[in-house]
Every structure is written in structure tokens, then in C-alpha cells.
Amino acid sequence: MKRRRSVVTTGRTARDAYSGPPRLGLRAPRTRPSPALEAARTESPAAPVAAARAAAPGEPGVDPSSVDLSVDLAPRRPGALVLQNPVLVASGTFGYGIEYGEVVDVERLGAICCKGTTLKPRAGNEPPRVTETPGGMLNSIGLQNPGVDAVIERYAPLWATWRVPVIVNVAGESIDDYVSVVRRLEGVPGITGIELNISCPNVGKGGLQFAVDRDAAASVTAAVRRATELPLIVKLSPNVTDIRPIARAIEDAGADAISAINTLSGMAIERRTGKPLLGNVYGGLSGPAVRPVGLRIVYEVAQVVDIPIVAIGGIASLDDALDYLAAGAVAVQVGTAIFADPEVPLRIADGLRRYCAERGLASHLPLVGTALPARPNRPSAKGVEYRP
Numbered sequence: 001m002k003r004r005r006s007v008v009t010t011g012r013t014a015r016d017a018y019s020g021p022p023r024l025g026l027r028a029p030r031t032r033p034s035p036a037l038e039a040a041r042t043e044s045p046a047a048p049v050a051a052a053r054a055a056a057p058g059e060p061g062v063d064p065s066s067v068d069l070s071v072d073l074a075p076r077r078p079g080a081l082v083l084q085n086p087v088l089v090a091s092g093t094f095g096y097g098i099e100y101g102e103v104v105d106v107e108r109l110g111a112i113c114c115k116g117t118t119l120k121p122r123a124g125n126e127p128p129r130v131t132e133t134p135g136g137m138l139n140s141i142g143l144q145n146p147g148v149d150a151v152i153e154r155y156a157p158l159w160a161t162w163r164v165p166v167i168v169n170v171a172g173e174s175i176d177d178y179v180s181v182v183r184r185l186e187g188v189p190g191i192t193g194i195e196l197n198i199s200c201p202n203v204g205k206g207g208l209q210f211a212v213d214r215d216a217a218a219s220v221t222a223a224v225r226r227a228t229e230l231p232l233i234v235k236l237s238p239n240v241t242d243i244r245p246i247a248r249a250i251e252d253a254g255a256d257a258i259s260a261i262n263t264l265s266g267m268a269i270e271r272r273t274g275k276p277l278l279g280n281v282y283g284g285l286s287g288p289a290v291r292p293v294g295l296r297i298v299y300e301v302a303q304v305v306d307i308p309i310v311a312i313g314g315i316a317s318l319d320d321a322l323d324y325l326a327a328g329a330v331a332v333q334v335g336t337a338i339f340a341d342p343e344v345p346l347r348i349a350d351g352l353r354r355y356c357a358e359r360g361l362a363s364h365l366p367l368v369g370t371a372l373p374a375r376p377n378r379p380s381a382k383g384v385e386y387r388p
């Protein structure tokens, strides 16, 4: 019988799921997965992992310096995007990396996702553009950036001298926009990969975002895939009813990896006037408040794709990162938390190394996917299908 590709839930709890091996996807990969991903899938029975997670720190473990935190985000392109550790900085929250050079040892990051970059310079939205919210913030920066040519001229020469890979976050309003930007980035020293921000209005579809429509998401991914050999990460929006068909379409269209999530659509009211607070009316919600949504989306996507998943959304501590690994991500991005403390990403990477060492794990990969259903095809009325 043909195996169903859609997610079917199980009534088992995450703890029950530890009794089987971690699963990252339902389908046999069509291309050879990276050894790292393969290891996460097969080598580590989840029960010892659960025991390792529960083990008290300080018990005999391995030397932290011998823990291998490396992760391959483009297994279909061997060696093209292998990170030294799985903690990246999220687009729009770390500028072009250069701004933080004085405060943070950027070379120790897993990778830098730079600000959203468009074909032409963009001035961004009307102010006010940011406001604090309970457990997070709203932003409506509006992709302010100097345009791809200026990014290449101003920043790429310095990036080329860094060991840390820089992934350029690309935005556009049409497929032609995206393709033109990635064509310019192709072959530029200092640019290691592309992260496609598809949460932008698609002018060809009357303003509908590429990210909310399966066919539009597939079309833009396929067009960019044809235009570049660079590793391609496609970033998902949480503002959809069902992420799974969109994620599958993006994988089928040739993405090397998926990152999730972008911000949730929101707004705030200026109490004094009773009017919308943000100049743009709408803004993107980020920070700890969005973490449960990000977790749910990573958990769902991990069950329907075989490419690596990079988790984003409210990550501010090692515990947050561990939760996302358990939900099926192989790496994480830190965003809003950087505004309060730019050292957070490095602290998470160092903490993860110690965490693995103290529990006798040679790598973080055995921690990946431990929360996923052990028998994903078992039908249930609970869990992931809960949609109020």
C-alpha cells in the first residue's frame, strides 16, 4: 500500500515517542542525505537519548572540545553549507554581521543570515516601525536595505575574509525580482547561501504572499533553484492554515533546507488616539510569544520533509533550542533575543556543547526529532490535528 505523505497524528505523548528511534521524515530521501542527518535518523535509539537528556549535568561525560556540533544544511550539495555549529543569527536582527563585530565574536557563530535584500534599494515603511508586546515585539521595518548591488559592493569583500558563512536573505515582489537578485549573488566571494524570504507580496498574484500559496511557493523556489547553484534555504511563514503542503512543495521544487518561522501577522493600537500604532498598521510579531507556534510548525514540517529544518521563533536560551531540536530541527536561528543580548547565540552554542558533553553525546544530532511520533502513520484525533 502506498504510504501517505500527509501527517497523521498519534495519541502518544512526546515521552512515549522516546521508545522508538527519532524520525525526521516519512519518505525515503530521493537524494543521499548528509551523514550528519543520517546519523540523527538512524544511529541513535531514542531511549538512550531520553536517558541522556535526563542525566544530571556533571556526570561523567565526554570532553566538551570533542563534541562535534557541525551540521550540513545542504546535504544535496556536499560540503557547500556545513556549519561549525547549529546556532545561526536570524535575518533582520543582526544587520550584515559587521555592525556586531565589536560586541560579538561573529566567527564563532554557525552562520549569519543578513538583512532582507531586494533588487532595488528600499526605504522601508513609515515610522513608528517597532513596538514592544507581551512576550515579544512587533516590527514593520518593510525590508529597508540598500539593494543587492550595494550589499555585494559594501559587505561581501569583508564576508569573504570570514570563516563564518554568510547567508543572504533575499526578498522580492515577483519571481523575476528573486531570480535577478540571486543571479547577482551567484559566484560572489563571501556569499555562501541564500535564504528565500517568501513572505512578500506577489504582485503577479495581486499582493498575495508567495508563502501562503503552495503553487506560488513552489514556483518561486523552482525558479530560484534554476538560477543558482548556491545552497538554498526557503523560509516559511506561520500565517497559513496548513503548512505541510507548502513545505512539501518547496522541498519538491529543489530547496536544500527549510527555515521556519518568519513573524506572525499582528497589529497594535495607540491608546491615546485609538488609531493603529505602527505607521504600516500591520507588523510582524516575534520573540518568546511566538515560540509555541514555531515549535508546532517545525514539528509538523519535520514529519513531511526530508531536507534539514532550521528552527526560528522566540529562541532565547539553550532550553528553547533543545525544544526545537526535539521537534525535528537540526539547527536554530536566534532573532529578537539578540536585541536584548547579542551574546545569546554564542551562549546557546557553548551551552549545547556542554550539554552534549555532560550527557556523553558526541554530537547534538541524537537530540534531533525525539519528540516526533515514533509511529507517524498511526491515526489519532489528537495532537497535531488540533486546530481550533
Ligand SMILES: Cc1cc2nc3c(=O)[nH]c(=O)nc-3n(C[C@H](O)[C@H](O)[C@H](O)COP(=O)(O)O)c2cc1C
Residues within 6 Å of the ligand: 090, 091, 092, 093, 115, 116, 117, 139, 141, 143, 169, 197, 235, 261, 262, 263, 285, 286, 287, 288, 290, 312, 313, 314, 315, 333, 334, 335, 336, 337
Ligand atoms: C526587526 C526585525 C526585522 C526582520 N527582518 C527580516 C527580514 O528582512 N527577512 C526575514 O526573512 N525575516 C526578518 N525578520 C524575521 C526574523 O528573521 C525571524 O524569522 C522572526 O523574528 C522570528 O524569530 P525571533 O522570534 O527569534 O525573532 C525580522 C524580524 C525582526 C524582529
